[in-house]
Amino acid sequence: MAWIERISCDVCGKQMGRDEKWWIATNECVPSGDRRSGQPTLKLMPWDNALAHSAESKHLCGAGCAHTYMDRWMAGFRAGTETCVGVPVNS
Ligand SMILES: [Zn+2]
Numbered sequence: 001m002a003w004i005e006r007i008s009c010d011v012c013g014k015q016m017g018r019d020e021k022w023w024i025a026t027n028e029c030v031p032s033g034d035r036r037s038g039q040p041t042l043k044l045m046p047w048d049n050a051l052a053h054s055a056e057s058k059h060l061c062g063a064g065c066a067h068t069y070m071d072r073w074m075a076g077f078r079a080g081t082e083t084c085v086g087v088p089v090n091s
Pocket residue numbers: 009010011012013014060061062065
């Protein structure tokens with residue numbers, strides 16, 4: 001039995017077609033002046049199969065969903081749920 005990989009958009013739930021090239025977003029913490037914690041950062045990248053399998057990666061089908069995801073991330077940052085507290089920062 002062939003294993004068919006199903007990747008769906010983390011915003012709209014659409015399934016990725018075989019030849020589609022989507023986008024990947026990750027949440028990271030970059031060093032800030034305050035060494036105890038980092039600065040929450042949203043990273044958007046072109047599709048990469050290896051990266052897509054990382055647990056931290058969000059799969060986005062296009063600009064519309066990337067925008068929605070960014071809106072949510074910004075709201076989370078303002079609400080204080082998107083933070084780097086307790087996350088080690090690479091320097
Ligand atoms: Zn989508």
